[in-house]
Amino acid sequence: MSTIPAGFDGNRLHPRMRSVAAPVITMAATLLAAPLWAQTAAGQPYGQPSTARGDWPMYFADPTGSRYSPQDQINASNFSKLEVAWHFKTDQFGGRPEYKLEGTPLEINGTVYTTAGSRRDAVALDARTGELKWMYSLNEGARAANAPRQLSGRGVSYWTDGKDDERILFITTGYRLVELNAKNGRPIESFGDHGIIDMKIGAVTGIPGQPGKYRQIDPETGEIGLHSTPTLVDDIVIVGSSMKEGMQPTTQNNTKGLVRAWNVKTGKLLWTFHNVPLKGEFGYDTWENGSADVNGNAGSWASVTVDRELGLAYLPVEDPTNDVYGGSRPGNDLFGDSIVCVDLHTGKMKWYYQMVHHPIWNMDATSPPMLGDAVVDGKAIKVVAEPGKQAFLYVLDRVTGKPVWPIVETPVPQSDVPGEKTSPTQPFPTKPAAYARQYIKMEDVIDFTPELHAKALDVISHFHIGPNFTPPVVSKVDGPLGTLSMDSAANGTNWEGGAYDPETHTVFVPAGDGSTTVHGLIEPPPGYSDARYVQGVAGRPFTIQGGPGAGDASDAPKVSLDEARAAAAIAKAGQPLKPTAPPVRTSVDGLPLLKPPYGTITAINLDSGDFRWQIVHGDTPDEIKNSPALRGLTIPKTGQVGGPGLLVTKNLVIAGDPQFSTQPGRPRGAMMHAYDKMTGKEVGAVWMPAPQSGTPMTYSYAGQQYIIIPVSGGNYSGDYIAYRLPSGD
Amino acid sequence: MAGWLWCGLLGAAGALHAQNASQPSVWDGIYTAAQADRGKAVYSEHCSKCHGDDLGGRDEVPPLTGSHFMADWESQSVADLVQRIRRTMPLDSPGTLGGVSVTDVVAYLLQQNSLPAGSIELPNDASMQSVIRIDAVQPSKAAPVAQQHAAPAEHSPVT
Numbered sequence: 015m016s017t018i019p020a021g022f023d024g025n026r027l028h029p030r031m032r033s034v035a036a037p038v039i040t041m042a043a044t045l046l047a048a049p050l051w052a053q054t055a056a057g058q059p060y061g062q063p064s065t066a067r068g069d070w071p072m073y074f075a076d077p078t079g080s081r082y083s084p085q086d087q088i089n090a091s092n093f094s095k096l097e098v099a100w101h102f103k104t105d106q107f108g109g110r111p112e113y114k115l116e117g118t119p120l121e122i123n124g125t126v127y128t129t130a131g132s133r134r135d136a137v138a139l140d141a142r143t144g145e146l147k148w149m150y151s152l153n154e155g156a157r158a159a160n161a162p163r164q165l166s167g168r169g170v171s172y173w174t175d176g177k178d179d180e181r182i183l184f185i186t187t188g189y190r191l192v193e194l195n196a197k198n199g200r201p202i203e204s205f206g207d208h209g210i211i212d213m214k215i216g217a218v219t220g221i222p223g224q225p226g227k228y229r230q231i232d233p234e235t236g237e238i239g240l241h242s243t244p245t246l247v248d249d250i251v252i253v254g255s256s257m258k259e260g261m262q263p264t265t266q267n268n269t270k271g272l273v274r275a276w277n278v279k280t281g282k283l284l285w286t287f288h289n290v291p292l293k294g295e296f297g298y299d300t301w302e303n304g305s306a307d308v309n310g311n312a313g314s315w316a317s318v319t320v321d322r323e324l325g326l327a328y329l330p331v332e333d334p335t336n337d338v339y340g341g342s343r344p345g346n347d348l349f350g351d352s353i354v355c356v357d358l359h360t361g362k363m364k365w366y367y368q369m370v371h372h373p374i375w376n377m378d379a380t381s382p383p384m385l386g387d388a389v390v391d392g393k394a395i396k397v398v399a400e401p402g403k404q405a406f407l408y409v410l411d412r413v414t415g416k417p418v419w420p421i422v423e424t425p426v427p428q429s430d431v432p433g434e435k436t437s438p439t440q441p442f443p444t445k446p447a448a449y450a451r452q453y454i455k456m457e458d459v460i461d462f463t464p465e466l467h468a469k470a471l472d473v474i475s476h477f478h479i480g481p482n483f484t485p486p487v488v489s490k491v492d493g494p495l496g497t498l499s500m501d502s503a504a505n506g507t508n509w510e511g512g513a514y515d516p517e518t519h520t521v522f523v524p525a526g527d528g529s530t531t532v533h534g535l536i537e538p539p540p541g542y543s544d545a546r547y548v549q550g551v552a553g554r555p556f557t558i559q560g561g562p563g564a565g566d567a568s569d570a571p572k573v574s575l576d577e578a579r580a581a582a583a584i585a586k587a588g589q590p591l592k593p594t595a596p597p598v599r600t601s602v603d604g605l606p607l608l609k610p611p612y613g614t615i616t617a618i619n620l621d622s623g624d625f626r627w628q629i630v631h632g633d634t635p636d637e638i639k640n641s642p643a644l645r646g647l648t649i650p651k652t653g654q655v656g657g658p659g660l661l662v663t664k665n666l667v668i669a670g671d672p673q674f675s676t677q678p679g680r681p682r683g684a685m686m687h688a689y690d691k692m693t694g695k696e697v698g699a700v701w702m703p704a705p706q707s708g709t710p711m712t713y714s715y716a717g718q719q720y721i722i723i724p725v726s727g728g729n730y731s732g733d734y735i736a737y738r739l740p741s742g743d
Numbered sequence: 744m745a746g747w748l749w750c751g752l753l754g755a756a757g758a759l760h761a762q763n764a765s766q767p768s769v770w771d772g773i774y775t776a777a778q779a780d781r782g783k784a785v786y787s788e789h790c791s792k793c794h795g796d797d798l799g800g801r802d803e804v805p806p807l808t809g810s811h812f813m814a815d816w817e818s819q820s821v822a823d824l825v826q827r828i829r830r831t832m833p834l835d836s837p838g839t840l841g842g843v844s845v846t847d848v849v850a851y852l853l854q855q856n857s858l859p860a861g862s863i864e865l866p867n868d869a870s871m872q873s874v875i876r877i878d879a880v881q882p883s884k885a886a887p888v889a890q891q892h893a894a895p896a897e898h899s900p901v902t
Contacts, residue, residue, distance in 0.1 A: 110831050110838070114803065503801060554796050598797050604809055604857075636817050637810030640880040655811070674814040682818050728815030729823045 059177045063122040068714030070121045073169050073243040074511075075711070078385035079319040081513035083712050086664040087719035088739060093666070093688040093698025096737040099720060100144030104166065104732040107131020107149070114707055115724040115732030116241065116509075116658065117169040121713035126722070127182050127196065128734065129166040133158070134187045136170055138199060141715045144736060148199035150192070152210075156234055157188035162258040163239035163315075166732070168708070171244045171251070172196065173278050181278070183251055185240045189213050191253060191276070206281040213253060214238060216274065216286065219267050220307035226293035228307075231269050238269045241509075242317045245327075250358060251278045252327060254314030255289075263311075264543045266342045268335045271313030275327075275361060285361025289314060289331050289349050296363065297348035305343045311335040312350045316509060317382045320358055321396070321412065328385070328398055328412065329354040332378030338486050338533055339374060339547040341433030346371045353383055353400055353408070355415060365415030369400070369408055371437035374429075374485060375533070376502035377404050381511025388519055388620035390418055397620060399514070401507040401523045404482070404500075405450035406443050407618055419445035419623050429485035431535060433546055440483045445623035449616040450506050450527040451608065454479045454498055458528075458608045462644055469602040474498060476598075477532060489534030491553040495598055496534025498607075504529035510659030510709055513667070515691060519620045522667050522691075524631065526655040528608040530600045551598050603643040613653030615660065615669060617694060627694035631657060633675045633685065659709030661721070667691045670706030670723055686710070686723055686737075700737065704730035767874055769821065770881040772861020774850035779860065782851030785844045789833045798855055808856050813879035821865065822872035825849055843867045 063069035065076060065083035074081050088096065105111040108131035119128035119139075125147065126139040138147040158164070170184040180196035191211040193202045201209025217238045218228035231238065237257050245252040252275045257268055271289035276282065289312040291297040298306050312334045319328045334343055334350040351370035356363050370377045383400045388409070398412035409418045423439040451458060454474065461467040477498035478487045486497050500506070504526040512523040536550035600607055610630070617626040632654030638644070656672035671684035684705040688698040708724035718738050726732040767773065787796075793804045800806035805815070816824055829845045831837045840848075846867040854860060866872070 113827075113831065503803075551796075599799070601809060604813075635810040635814050637813045637879045642880065673811055674817060676817060729819050729827055 060123045060174075061176050062174065063172070068719075069123065070119075070711045070713045071172050072120065072246070073118050073171070073317060074319075074382055077245065077247050077320040077322060078514070079317070079382035079511070080384065080386075080516065080662070081511075081660065081709065081711075082515055082662040084664050085712050085714050085719045087714065088663070088688075088712070088721065089665050090688065090690060090697035092739055094700060095740060096698075096700045096721070097740050099142070099718075099736045099738040101736065102130070102137075102139060102144045102146075102734040104130040104734070107135045107137075107151075107166075108133035111731035112165050113726050113728075113731055114165055115726040115734070116708040117166055117724055117734075118659075118709045118711050119169060119722050119724075119734060120172050121711070121715065121720075121722075122172055122174075122180075122196075124715050125196070126713075126736075127170050127172065129169055129184060130732075131166055132164070134164075134166045134184075136182060136184050136192070136194060136199065138182075138196070141713065141720070142718075144734075150194055150199040150201075152186055152190070152192065154186060154188035154190070158186070160235050160237075161187045161189065161239040162237055163187070163241045163256055167241040167243075168317075169243050171246045173246050173249075173251070183244050183246065183278070185213070185244060185253060187239065189217075189239045189255075191244065191251070193278070193281075204281075205279070211276060211281055213274070216283075217255070217269050217272065219269055219310055222267060222308050225304050225307050228270075228292065236269060238313075240315065242315060245318045245320060246278060247320045247322055247358065249278050250275050250284060252318045252320070254316070254318060254329070256313040256315035256332070257311050263336050263545055263548070266310075266335045266543075266545050267308045268310035270310040271331065273314050273318065273329050273356075273361075275358075284359070285356075287329065287354065287356055287361045287363070289329070289354075290334065291348065297366075300346040300348040301343050302345040305345070306347075309335045309343045309347075312347075315378070316380055316511065319382045319385055319398075321385055322358075324396070324413065325358045326364060326412070327356050327358045328383040329356060330379035330381065330383055330400065332380075333373045333376060336545050336548070337374070337376040338549050339431065339434065339535055339545065340372050341431070341435075341546050342544075344372070344435045346437060347373060351377055351379060353379060353398065353410070353415075355398075355412065367408065367410055367415050367417075369402065369406075369441060370483075371440060372435070374434075374436070375404075375483065375499070377402060380508050384512060384514045384521060385412060386514045386516065386519060386521065386620055388418065390621060390623075399512070399521050399620065401512045401521075403502045403506040403508060404452055405448045405506040405525055405527075407446050407449065407512075407521060407523060408443060409446070409620065409623070417443070418620075419443065426483035427480050427485060429487075431485065431488055431547065434485070436485055442482070446618045446625070449523060449618070449625070449628065450500075450525040450614065452482050452500060453484065454500075454530065454608070460602065460605060460607060460609050462605075462647055462649065466602055466605065466643055470607045473600065473602060473607060486533035486535050488547070489536050489550060489552040494534075495551055496532035498530055498600065499533050501526075501529035501531035503531070504655045508658075510657065513660050513662045515662045517664075518692070520626060520691070521618045521620060522660055522662060523616050523618065524657045524660055524669060525614050525616065526612065526657075527614055527653070528606050528610060528612045529655050530607050532598055532600060554598075603641065604637055605641060605643065610650070610652035612655050613657055613672070615657075615667065615689070615694070617667075617691070626692070629689065629694040629696075631669060631687065632671045632673065633677055635673055636675050639675075658707060661710045661712060662691060663712060665691060666697070667694075668710060668712075668721065670702060670710065670725070672705050672707075674705055674728055684725070686721075702735060704728070704733065707732075766876055766882075768876050768878050768882055769853055769858045770878060771875075772859050773821075773863070773875055774853055774860055774865040775862065776854070776860045778847055778850040778864045779854040780851075782844075782847035782849065782854075785840070785848040786851050789840060789844075790848065793834060798852075807852055810879075813856065813877075816877045817879050819877050820873045821849060821875040821877060822869050824852075824877065825869070825872055846872075 063071040136150040193205040275284040351373040352368040354366045429436040478494040535547040613632040616628040630653040634652045654673045660669040667689045670686040685699045704725040707726040710723040798807040
């Protein structure tokens with residue numbers, strides 16, 4: 015089953031990519047002048063692309079966020095025979111290689127479009143050969159270096175008028191919206207400022223002491239950025255926002271999250287939705303004492319989905335400022351951790367649903383809300399389904415915002431942290447069931463051997479534990495060091511989101527499971543932040559916890575602004591550099607504290623709310639498989655944490671392993687698996703030289719179906735690998 | 744100091760990617776405790792801000808101990824790890840750590856991953872580092888846990 019596709023030699027692919035000349039500054043590089051692919055042989059325009067036609071025109075396939083394409087040439091009978099058609103390394107883009115390639119490319123009528131490299135360049139490739147057609151590179155200098163969300167991001171977006179006008183849009187590291195001619199990569203002069211809209215204009219913070227007054231953030235140093243792709247429907251382009259990791263904010267008065275829409279042709283701003291309400295707006299009063307004015311974040315870092323017929327857009331919103339402490343923002347803090355439904359054309363709110371009240375668990379809305387259909391008790395309902403880190407799937411009527419199955423406000427533990435005021439209840443879906451573990455239970459503690467079990471219990475004894483929504487605690491050197499929780503980074507479903515099969519009304523969600531983390535609070539060094547508490551462990555030196563890709567950009571400064579501030583605060587406070595407590599570890603002999611499974615895929619039937627199937631996904635990690643502590647034991651496949659997403663086709667659910675592993679019969683690497691979408695049975699697998707690091711896509715062109723999967727990790731730098739069936743099959 | 748030992752290691756036969764008990768491995772005591780201490784200072788100053796004081800990482804920043812880290816580097820050479828760090832780390836100023844610093848911080852990582860120290864320092868030399876293989880488990884003593892490969896294990900929903 016696990017044959018090595020042609021094109022590999024042992025552990026390395028033969029590089030076939032043509033090297034590119036030095037990066038171009040502020041201009042597009044056109045490598046092929048004649049637009050060979052804009053029209054068919056008969057001279058007719060291609061028109062609107064779609065998955066039905068074999069294209070993959072959006073990050074998530076179509077505006078409903080399905081990640082579904084009805085292609086069937088690759089199926090259970092031949093998946094294991096897939097060969098590498100071509101691959102595209104991104105090493106030469108930006109000043110150094112990237113090792114976290116998260117983009118999902120687009121394909122329209124024979125051309126693949128995506129982002130690449132540590133400067134987040136945009137590229138166009140020949141869909142059959144991977145040949146580079148054009149690249150666009152914008153050197154943003156310090157603005158990119160200071161950006162909170164770096165590397166190449168999640169990809170680009172496509173627009174056409176259905177005739178001869180085709181455009182590519184994407185968001186730069188420095189948070190500019192760029193619009194290019196899809197044929198040659200040149201900026202569209204008539205859009206914004208020579209093809210660029212500076213989206214930092216309009217992003218604001220509050221002004222302490224001046225309620226209802228707001229300050230424009232600084233264009234060079236102001237904190238706002240985005241990995242995800244713009245959503246394009248008709249002539250409207252919708253863009254979210256995100257900030258740095260929120261566990262150690264330098265100020266509560268951070269940039270306020272927002273979602274905006276522009277006209278794709280004129281560049282005119284159509285609407286703004288303030289995720290943190292401004293004074294006078296609905297939701298402002300859910301932040302007590304006017305605290306909405308001086309708190310921020312609550313961005314929309316996942317892409318927006320759209321129901322074109324209904325004219326509605328669905329915004330996923332993350333935590334407000336300070337993921338772990340909400341003392342400066344008492345109240346429910348709308349619209350943090352919510353799904354918001356707005357009018358596609360005006361941005362006016364239609365309804366909202368808050369999944370976590372007064373968020374302090376880092377349980378953001380992580381992924382594009384999937385739009386689907388359900389027939390529940392004989393009644394047809396248009397639904398929206400949002401998975402999440404806490405492994406709940408929230409299923410709502412997408413017209414009214416009402417839950418399809420009851421979601422019950424349930425009393426939860428209250429916080430004893432000074433200044434904190436937690437919500438007395440939180441919403442608990444009754445259906446579907448949680449699809450991964452949500453909190454530490456004694457019966458879940460690792461027990462392969464009595465020794466491991468005893469060691470795990472000893473580790474756990476240093477922490478506070480409790481049921482769902484147990485709050486963080488102030489960290490004490492003598493214990494508790496913090497609250498031991500499921501890891502909001504690794505558990506449940508994160509930015510990869512799920513996929514939806516319209517043929518069977520099934521949502522597929524990948525999940526990490528069994529990963530734990532510590533939510534402890536410490537007072538930051540004086541001068542570091544105005545937040546009373548931030549994430550940390552007592553007795554350890556204060557270190558800033560950087561965010562994803564923070565400082566990665568090609569021109570990142572040697573010392574970031576935060577580090578300079580922290581160093582100054584630490585020096586001034588005279589904090590001891592020697593720790594007074596040992597490092598916090600939440601593992602035993604290199605193994606997790608909890609039993610497997612560590613990675614799953616669940617198929618949820620939206621007509622019934624029940625699971626169709628749930629499987630373990632990913633080979634057992636080597637360190638578990640080879641662990642001396644488990645010598646002589648038989649361990650079922652455990653699955654792997656961290657899988658970034660899946661793809662659904664006519665008959666298959668396709669997902670790659672998120673970690674390297676070594677198995678008999680194949681070299682070290684990872685496998686891309688195909689599962690029967692009705693049963694979850696594995697029907698094929700093909701070897702990859704590195705783990706999947708971004709969500710795969712599929713397209714068909716010139717009679718052949720391809721799958722492109724982004725891989726990277728460890729020693730293997732970013733690579734888009736395109737697979738297809740052998741010729742003649 | 745013990746150049747003769749390293750010459751022997753350089754002469755070790757066998758492809759790097761084949762598991763071979765006679766090939767030098769990170770289990771052979773290939774760094775010193777003093778070197779790991781130097782590496783710890785480098786780590787605290789340049790690495791802990793993202794990878795954590797406890798090497799545990801966070802969100803999209805990977806941990807530097809544990810199964811995910813060892814899986815990333817299993818069967819790769821020490822030179823591969825040194826090269827990766829030298830070229831791309833720390834993220835906010837890659838390529839700025841002097842060569843010896845990177846070698847020393849790798850010694851610290853090996854120590855933190857419970858690999859044994861020895862009497863000879865890890866040399867700051869790519870050709871010598873390239874023959875030392877990273878193994879998650881000591882090669883000659885590895886007894887892999889039996890695996891069920893025939894069918895994926897079904898798992899009933901856990902609530």
